[in-house]
Each structure stands twice: as structure tokens, then as C-alpha cells.
Amino acid sequence: xxxLQAGRILIPERxxxxxxxxLSELVIRVALTACGAMTVVCTTLIIYVLxxxxxxxxxxxxxxxxxFFTGTEWAPLLATPPKFGVLPLVMGTLLVAVxxxxxxxxxxxxxAIWLSEYASPRARAIVKPTLELLAGIPTVxxxxxxxxxxxxxxxxxxxxxxxxxxxxxxxMSAGLAVGFLCLPTVCSLCEDALRMVPDALRQGSLGLGASxxxxxxxxxxxxxxxxxxxxxxxxxxxxxxxxxxVAIAAGSMAVFTAxxxxxxxxxxxHMVSMFLGDVSNFGVEYYSSYAVGALLxxxxxxxTFAGHLVRKRYRQAYx
Amino acid sequence: MKTAAxxxxxxxxxxxxxxxxxxxxxxxxxxxxxxxxxxxxLTLLASVAWMGVKYLDFGFLTGLPxxxxxxxxxxxxxxxxxxxxxxxxxxxxxxxxxxxxxLEEYRPKNSLGRWLMDVLQLNITxxxxxxxxxxxxxxxxxxxxxxxxxxxxxxPDAWSLSIGSPSGWFYLQLPMGRSVLAGxxxxxxxxxxxxxxxxSEAIRAVPSSLKQASLALGATRxxxxxxxxxxxxxxxxxxxxxLAMSRAIGEAAPVLMISGAVxxxxxxxxxxxxxxxxxxxxxxxxxxxxxxxxxxxxxxxVVLLAVLLLFNGTAVLIRQRAQRMG
Amino acid sequence: MTLISNDRGLDMTASADASFPxxxxxxxxxxxxPVATKPMIRISGFDCFYGSTxxxxxxxMDIAENQVTALIGPSGCGKSTLLRWINRMNDExxxxxxxxSITIDxxxxxxxxxxxxxxxxxxxxxxxxxxxxxxxIYDNVxxxxxxxxxxxxxxVDGIVEHSLTRAGxxxxxxxxxxxxALGLSGGQQQRLCIARTMxxxxxxxxxxxxxxxxxxxxxxxxxxxxxELRGSYTILMVTHNMHQAxxxxxxxxxxxxxxxxxxxxxxxxxxxPREKQTEDxxxxxxG
Numbered sequence: 034x035x036x037l038q039a040g041r042i043l044i045p046e047r048x049x050x051x052x053x054x055x056l057s058e059l060v061i062r063v064a065l066t067a068c069g070a071m072t073v074v075c076t077t078l079i080i081y082v083l084x085x086x087x088x089x090x091x092x093x094x095x096x097x098x099x100x101f102f103t104g105t106e107w108a109p110l111l112a113t114p115p116k117f118g119v120l121p122l123v124m125g126t127l128l129v130a131v132x133x134x135x136x137x138x139x140x141x142x143x144x145a146i147w148l149s150e151y152a153s154p155r156a157r158a159i160v161k162p163t164l165e166l167l168a169g170i171p172t173v174x175x176x177x178x179x180x181x182x183x184x185x186x187x188x189x190x191x192x193x194x195x196x197x198x199x200x201x202x203x204x205m206s207a208g209l210a211v212g213f214l215c216l217p218t219v220c221s222l223c224e225d226a227l228r229m230v231p232d233a234l235r236q237g238s239l240g241l242g243a244s245x246x247x248x249x250x251x252x253x254x255x256x257x258x259x260x261x262x263x264x265x266x267x268x269x270x271x272x273x274x275x276x277x278x279v280a281i282a283a284g285s286m287a288v289f290t291a292x293x294x295x296x297x298x299x300x301x302x303h304m305v306s307m308f309l310g311d312v313s314n315f316g317v318e319y320y321s322s323y324a325v326g327a328l329l330x331x332x333x334x335x336x337t338f339a340g341h342l343v344r345k346r347y348r349q350a351y352x
Numbered sequence: 353m354k355t356a357a358x359x360x361x362x363x364x365x366x367x368x369x370x371x372x373x374x375x376x377x378x379x380x381x382x383x384x385x386x387x388x389x390x391x392x393x394l395t396l397l398a399s400v401a402w403m404g405v406k407y408l409d410f411g412f413l414t415g416l417p418x419x420x421x422x423x424x425x426x427x428x429x430x431x432x433x434x435x436x437x438x439x440x441x442x443x444x445x446x447x448x449x450x451x452x453x454x455l456e457e458y459r460p461k462n463s464l465g466r467w468l469m470d471v472l473q474l475n476i477t478x479x480x481x482x483x484x485x486x487x488x489x490x491x492x493x494x495x496x497x498x499x500x501x502x503x504x505x506x507x508p509d510a511w512s513l514s515i516g517s518p519s520g521w522f523y524l525q526l527p528m529g530r531s532v533l534a535g536x537x538x539x540x541x542x543x544x545x546x547x548x549x550x551x552s553e554a555i556r557a558v559p560s561s562l563k564q565a566s567l568a569l570g571a572t573r574x575x576x577x578x579x580x581x582x583x584x585x586x587x588x589x590x591x592x593x594x595l596a597m598s599r600a601i602g603e604a605a606p607v608l609m610i611s612g613a614v615x616x617x618x619x620x621x622x623x624x625x626x627x628x629x630x631x632x633x634x635x636x637x638x639x640x641x642x643x644x645x646x647x648x649x650x651x652x653x654v655v656l657l658a659v660l661l662l663f664n665g666t667a668v669l670i671r672q673r674a675q676r677m678g
Numbered sequence: 679m680t681l682i683s684n685d686r687g688l689d690m691t692a693s694a695d696a697s698f699p700x701x702x703x704x705x706x707x708x709x710x711x712p713v714a715t716k717p718m719i720r721i722s723g724f725d726c727f728y729g730s731t732x733x734x735x736x737x738x739m740d741i742a743e744n745q746v747t748a749l750i751g752p753s754g755c756g757k758s759t760l761l762r763w764i765n766r767m768n769d770e771x772x773x774x775x776x777x778x779s780i781t782i783d784x785x786x787x788x789x790x791x792x793x794x795x796x797x798x799x800x801x802x803x804x805x806x807x808x809x810x811x812x813x814x815i816y817d818n819v820x821x822x823x824x825x826x827x828x829x830x831x832x833x834v835d836g837i838v839e840h841s842l843t844r845a846g847x848x849x850x851x852x853x854x855x856x857x858x859a860l861g862l863s864g865g866q867q868q869r870l871c872i873a874r875t876m877x878x879x880x881x882x883x884x885x886x887x888x889x890x891x892x893x894x895x896x897x898x899x900x901x902x903x904x905x906e907l908r909g910s911y912t913i914l915m916v917t918h919n920m921h922q923a924x925x926x927x928x929x930x931x932x933x934x935x936x937x938x939x940x941x942x943x944x945x946x947x948x949x950x951p952r953e954k955q956t957e958d959x960x961x962x963x964x965g
Contacts, residue, residue: 058574072479073475144389147383148386170602177400177634177649177653181650245375270481274486277635305485334482337481341478560770561809565810568802572795584812
């Protein structure tokens with residue numbers, strides 16, 4: 034026992050201040066909470082800014098909300114009086130997004146199946162990080178690609194037929210580029226969803242003599258469906274909100290059409306053109322951007338929220 | 353009475369050969385999908401490089417934008433990107449990591465607190481899905497015009513406020529106007545959810561046994577976070593932050609809202625200076641009708657991609673190193 | 679007085695799998711060793727819940743000062759839960775709550791106003807799996823003292839050496855104190871964790887199956903260490919291994935389905951269990 038006491042070095046007088054410790058703990062907690070609160074403030078501000086200025090638009094523009102949401106003509110600058118029917122913008126936005134999804138979803142899902150079911154660990158170790166790298170390509174670059182490569186290819190492939198004529202700007206060109214933009218992300222998310230499926234299910238199916246194709250189609254995809262759906266919804270939200278590609282390659286005429294070879298204007302495209310030119314500061318067309326911005330916000334919010342709900346459900350199923 | 357056991361002996365079999373063919377075809381289709389994915393994106397990079405190589409030289413990096421394509425350079429845009437991203441990193445990373453720490457390590461016990469945390473979590477999920485252009489609108493309204501109450505409206509009730517002097521780098525003014533500070537802060541809003549998500553994941557991956565060891569030694573919560581959790585999560589946080597920064601570097605839409613389409617021949621000198629960034633400079637070149645400027649744009653893209661590759665490469669290196677260390 | 683007693687009639691040297699517990703019981707009973715003990719930890723009327731599930735029912739027991747007490751019982755019987763309430767590590771689990779009273783040295787430790795830092799300084803804990811920090815061996819041991827005390831460099835050196843010596847690790851690591859603790863073997867890591875716990879000079883050490891992740895040789899080493907610490911610390915040790923309980927503990931408490939079934943001197947519990955359930959468990963009839 035005496036030996037023990039001899040080794041005693043920690044003496045109470047040398048204790049660090051308990052008050053200081055508790056105080057700094059409190060300060061830290063308050064600071065962290067403040068940081069967390071900032072994200073809430075950010076959301077609140079987004080909603081406030083869009084809502085208040087959007088309402089201002091309805092106050093000064095000669096348009097009822099009913100006409101705004103059902104009108105098929107959008108001409109805030111050229112027509113007198115200006116026409117504010119939002120449907121052409123919504124149509125353009127959806128057209129581009131649907132084309133993008135037609136590219137991204139099948140390609141992304143199939144590539145994901147190859148990655149998770151067929152690829153050797155070595156191949157995956159190379160492909161997966163590269164995919165992440167490609168997911169980081171800036172959107173301006175893809176816009177440039179749409180204008181310089183995709184459009185000429187489309188024109189070369191179709192214009193000689195005489196039936197379809199691709200202009201320098203088209204929904205198709207922009208949509209394809211947006212699709213390639215989303216592709217790596219969709220592929221990556223789908224692969225994650227497939228890998229989340231417990232190996233026991235996979236083994237069980239293969240053990241019954243099913244081929245990998247049968248396993249993928251009958252077991253894995255149904256089991257990973259919610260993950261795949263949520264990946265799709267997130268990608269869709271991204272396609273709807275994508276700005277630079279459509280600003281470069283989709284055109285600047287708001288046309289109410291479902292024809293992919295026509296030029297279209299999207300919600301984001303309109304916002305860029307309005308804010309960019311600094312056209313008559315604080316005029317009615319300036320506020321129209323807030324109104325369509327609010328619409329865009331609601332659209333993406335719905336999709337992210339739906340995606341979140343779906344994903345939350347499949348997490349519960351397998352964790 | 354005994355019923356005969358059902359037998360599959362005489363049931364018609366599916367063709368084995370057919371199944372094998374389907375399997376082969378499916379595998380091929382999957383591989384083709386992957387090859388197309390990579391093929392298209394690599395074609396993109398190759399074509400850009402092909403177009404961009406013509407004007408790529410040292411003068412391009414140090415030069416100013418010009419009406420003559422052969423003289424055009426990216427110096428102001430490069431410096432603008434540097435300024436904006438520095439501001440963005442200095443605000444987004446601390447706030448983002450702090451929020452992640454709050455979310456992961458300060459889980460409250462009472463039900464109201466837990467509800468608030470769930471709201472916060474959901475809020476961040478949704479912020480991550482907000483299109484970047486909406487952040488641009490937010491930045492424009494809040495930072496640039498301060499709800500249009502201020503000088504830019506140049507009404508009779510206009511006001512403004514300034515600290516510091518325009519001759520030094522530290523010069524603040526409210527409303528911020530179309531300044532690099534407003535741009536950097538807006539970019540910070542864009543990447544904040546990305547950083548929070550990445551940092552949360554990194555913090556969650558710290559084994560709870562380490563936290564418990566620290567707590568059991570009488571460390572307070574913050575001491576545990578600072579001395580055990582954050583050091584262990586640092587590689588993950590760094591990787592996530594770098595990837596988020598590379599997103600900020602490539603982001604054009606929100607900056608477009610803030611800075612407008614400006615033709616600048618100088619780099620920002622203080623926080624309130626006008627600015628442009630690389631993606632925006634590229635956008636303005638792409639929009640020009642002359643063929644030569646498209647090649648200049650391609651050269652700009654090559655520079656931009658080189659910067660991004662540098663960032664991503666660093667992130668991958670950090671991750672690999674952390675994995676090796678265990 | 680000698681506390682390191684090899685004369686308790688129990689096989690101290692046997693490794694974990696050497697003999698069947700039945701052997702222990704078949705030996706003639708010993709005279710209970712008269713040890714003057716006062717209770718260090720008093721648990722009374724203690725209930726504990728996870729959400730709406732009750733994990734421990736109305737437990738009352740005293741844990742003697744400077745003795746080694748083993749908590750035995752089948753998996754899920756609440757031993758680890760009880761242990762983790764004594765330094766309030768269960769506060770980390772949002773759904774966990776407790777009723778009743780636990781006092782250490784006469785001070786109540788349940789309830790809101792308790793300073794957890796002070797409590798955990800007094801009550802150290804060693805975990806199931808060795809959990810050294812990803813720092814150097816030196817920094818692992820110095821972690822606690824540096825947190826709580828203002829110390830000079832040489833003082834920290836002294837504490838590190840002293841603690842490692844007591845944990846029987848000093849000679850093995852003195853030349854590589856600056857190397858990562860993760861480079862040590864599992865057994866060494868666990869002894870490092872014990873040294874780390876001792877470095878803040880607790881009065882109570884809780885051990886939650888400290889050997890379950892270790893090989894028999896390392897287990898024997900840890901058991902020796904526990905034996906050396908007897909008399910200077912109140913040690914409460916959860917174990918699945920009844921040989922271990924028999925070898926190292928002075929007292930044994932048997933828990934079953936959240937209730938304390940029997941608690942007494944180790945020899946008595948193993949040789950003359952008062953309860954049928956205890957005997958069945960010790961004889962390996964269930965669990």
C-alpha cells in the first residue's frame with residue numbers, strides 16, 4: 034500500500050478549473066446550436082424571399098393566379114401587354130427532365146447491375162471512384178458539350194430526313210446532356226441500393242439455381258426498388274433544377290410544345306435570362322422570376338421529400 | 353386416404369440453353385450500359401481537350417479577357433474563383449462541421465429536443481435538393497440587395513453602411529452589392545448541406561467504443577469530440593469538404609445571379625469588388641457567336657477541369673491514406 | 679496484511695479452459711476468509727428500463743471496498759447494464775432510465791444533479807473489447823490526467839510510467855512509447871486500457887468482460903493483473919467465464935433475468951450455493 038501512495042502524483046490542488054470546463058462546454062453547445070439553427074434560417078429565408086416577392090408579382094402584374102397556372106403563352110418582354118402563362122416553362126422543364134431520365138435511368142441502372150453483380154472487385158475499385166469523378170464534371174462543361182457535340186450529331190443524324198429538323202438549340206440536346214450529367218449519380222446511387230440488399234437474398238436465389246439475370250430481375254431489383262426509386266426522384270429533382278446546360282443549349286423561346294426537336298425555355302432558363310440582363314431593375318418581369326422560382330422550389334421540394342420518404346422506408350427494411 | 357405427392361418429373365422444363373443465352377445477353381447489355389456511360393463522358397473530355405489545346409499556354413493563365421480570341425486569358429476569373437472559394441470554404445466548412453457535430457453528438461434525450469433534431473435533419477435533406485439557382489436568388493435578394501431596402505434601390509429611404517476602406521482587402525459594405533463576398537457566401541449556402549452530410553457520415557463512422565473510452569475517463573462531451581472524435585473523423589471530413597469545394601468551383605448558376613454578366617479585366621482587390629469565376633467566364637465565351645471563342649471556352653474548360661482534378665485527386669489521396677492507417 | 683491470496687483453494691494458474699466448473703464445486707468447502715469489508719457501492723431498490731422494457735428488477739446489493747466482485751449470469755441477464763449504470767455510461771443510450779438508488783462512498787450517483795465527470799473520475803471502466811485511442815501509447819495513458827490536471831511534462835512522464843508499470847506493461851513498451859497503440863497485441867491493448875483507466879486514480883474500476891476478446895494467455899495475464907490490483911481498488915467485473923470468476927474474485931453475484939439471485943463470498947457461491955438456480959448455472963445446466 035505504501036508503494037502505491039508513493040506513486041501518487043495527481044493531487045487535488047492541481048485540478049483544472051471545473052467552472053471553466055463547464056462554462057466552455059456551455060459556450061460550445063450554444064455555438065453549435067447556433068450553427069445548426071443557421072440552416073433552418075436559410076430554409077426560412079428561401080421560403081420568405083420566394084413567397085413575398087412572388088406575391089408581389091401577382092400584386093403588380095395584370096394576371097390572376099388562375100391565368101398564371103393555366104396560361105399557355107409566356108412572353109414577359111416581347112408582347113404588349115406581357116403574357117404570363119407559366120405552362121410553356123413548366124412544359125419545357127418537364128420535357129428536358131423526362132428526356133434526361135430516359136437516358137439516365139436505364140443506363141444508370143444497367144451499369145449499376147453490372148458493377149454490383151458482375152464486376153470483379155478490381156474493376157469496381159477502378160470504376161466506382163472514376164464514376165464519382167465524372168459526377169463532378171461542372172454543368173457548364175456539359176452545356177458546352179451539348180452545344181458543340183450533341184447538337185451537331187443530332188442535326189447530322191436527323192435533319193436530312195426532312196421530317197425532323199433540329200435547330201441550334203433544342204430540348205433534345207439539352208435533355209441528353211442533363212441525362213449524362215445525372216448518369217454517374219444515378220448509377221452510383223442504384224449501385225448502393227443494390228449492395229444494400231442482404232447477401233442472403235442473393236445467395237438464396239443463386240442457390241436455387243437462378244441465373245444472375247433472373248436473380249437481378251426477380252430478387253434484387255424488387256428488393257432494392259425503393260432505393261432505385263429514390264435515386265430516380267433525386268436525379269429528377271436535379272434535372273428539373275439544372276440551369277447552365279439549359280441556359281446554353283435549350284434556347285430562349287418559351288414554346289408550349291412536347292416536340293423534343295424544338296427549342297424550349299425552362300423555368301431555370303427564364304430565371305437566368307431575367308436576372309442576368311439586369312432588365313429594368315425591380316420591374317414586373319423581375320418579380321415574375323420569383324414567382325416561377327417559387328414554383329421550381331415547390332417542384333424540387335416535392336421530389337426530394339418523396340425520395341427521402343422512400344429511402345427512409347427501405348433503410349428500415351434492411352438495417 | 354393418401355394423395356399422390358406432386359411430382360415435377362414430367363413437368364415441362366424451361367430450356368437451359370435459352371436461359372443461358374438470356375444471361376449472356378443481359379450481362380452484355382449491362383456492360384454496354386457502363387461502357388456507354390463512360391464512353392460518352394470520356395468523349396466529352398477528349399473533345400474538349402482537342403478543341404482547347406490550341407489556345408492553351410501560359411499567357412492564357414495570366415491574360416485578361418479580350419475581344420481577340422488569341423489574346424484572351426482567364427486571370428481575373430481564376431482569381432475570382434480563388435477569392436470566392438476561399439470565402440466559401442472559410443464560412444461553409446466551420447458551420448457545416450459544427451452542424452454535423454450537433455446532429456451526431458448532441459442527441460437530446462427529451463422528446464421535444466429529439467423532434468427538433470429530426471426537423472433539422474429533414475431540413476438539411478431538403479436543402480441538399482434545392483436547385484443552386486434558388487440559392488442564387490436568395491443570395492441576390494439577401495446579400496446583394498438586402499431585401500431591396502438599401503442603396504441599390506436608390507430610393508429616398510436608401511441606406512448603406514461600410515467598414516474598412518476600399519484600399520485594403522478588408523472592406524465591408526451593406527448592402528454587399530454584386531461583390532465577391534456576396535458570391536462566396538452564396539456558394540457557401542449551396543455547399544453547406546453537402547458538407548454537413550459528408551461530415552455527419554465521417555463522425556458517425558467513429559467507433560462508439562472510442563467515445564465511450566473517453567467518456568469513461570471523465571472527459572466531457574466536447575473534450576471527447578475535440579480530442580477523440582474529430583481527429584478520427586478528420587480524413588472523412590477533409591475528403592467531403594474538398595469534394596464539396598470542387599462542386600463550388602464548378603458551380604455557375606448562383607454566381608451568375610450574384611455577379612451578373614460582367615466583363616472584367618481585373619482580379620478582385622477587396623471583399624466588395626466585382627468578380628467573375630471560371631465557369632461564368634466559360635459561359636460567356638460559349639455564348640459568343642465566333643467559332644474562335646468556342647475554342648477559347650474549351651481552353652477555359654481544360655483549366656477548370658485541371659483545377660478540379662487537383663482537388664479530387666487530393667481527396668482520393670487523403671481517403672486512401674486514411675484507409676491504410678486504419 | 680496480504681491480500682494476494684493464493685491459498686483460497688482455487689486454481690489460480692489454470693488457463694480459461696483447463697477445468698470444468700464442477701471440479702471447483704466438488705472440493706471440500708473452505709473456511710470463509712475473515713476480511714474486514716465495508717461497502718463501497720450500495721445499490722438499493724434499483725430498477726432499470728430500456729424504453730418500456732425492464733432490464734433490472736428491484737436490485738439491492740452492497741459491493742465491498744477494495745475487493746474484486748464478479749458479476750456472473752447468462753447473456754442478457756442485466757450484468758453489463760448494471761455495470762454501466764455505476765459510472766452512468768448508460769446516459770449515452772437515449773431510451774435508458776433508472777429508478778432507485780446507487781451510492782458510492784455514501785454519495786448518490788443517480789439523478790440529474792450528479793457531475794458525471796467527477797463520477798467517472800472516481801469510477802473507471804474497462805470495456806469488453808480493447809479500445810485504445812488511435813494515438814501513441816504514451817498519449818493514451820496521458821489522456822485522462824491531462825484532461826483533468828495541470829501537469830508538467832515530467833509529471834505526465836511519471837504518471838505514464840507508474841500506470842504502465844502497475845498494469846505490467848512498462849517493460850514491454852518502454853522503448854516505444856511514442857508508437858501507435860494500435861500496434862500492440864490484443865492483450866497488450868487491454869492492459870494499456872487498464873493503465874489508462876488507472877492513470878486518473880479512480881477508486882472503483884468496472885470491468886465489462888475484459889477478457890472476452892482475448893486469447894487464453896492474455897487472459898491469464900489480465901487475471902494476474904486484477905489479482906495484483908486487489909486491495910487498492912474496488913473492482914466490479916462482469917464475466918461469462920466462471921473459472922475466471924472463481925479464480926480472481928473475492929465475492930460473486932449471480933444475476934438471472936434481471937434479478938440478483940445470490941451474492942456472497944466466491945467460495946460459498948461456488949461450493950455451497952444457497953439457490954437452486956445458482957447451482958444449476960454453475961454446474962452448466964443452462965446459460
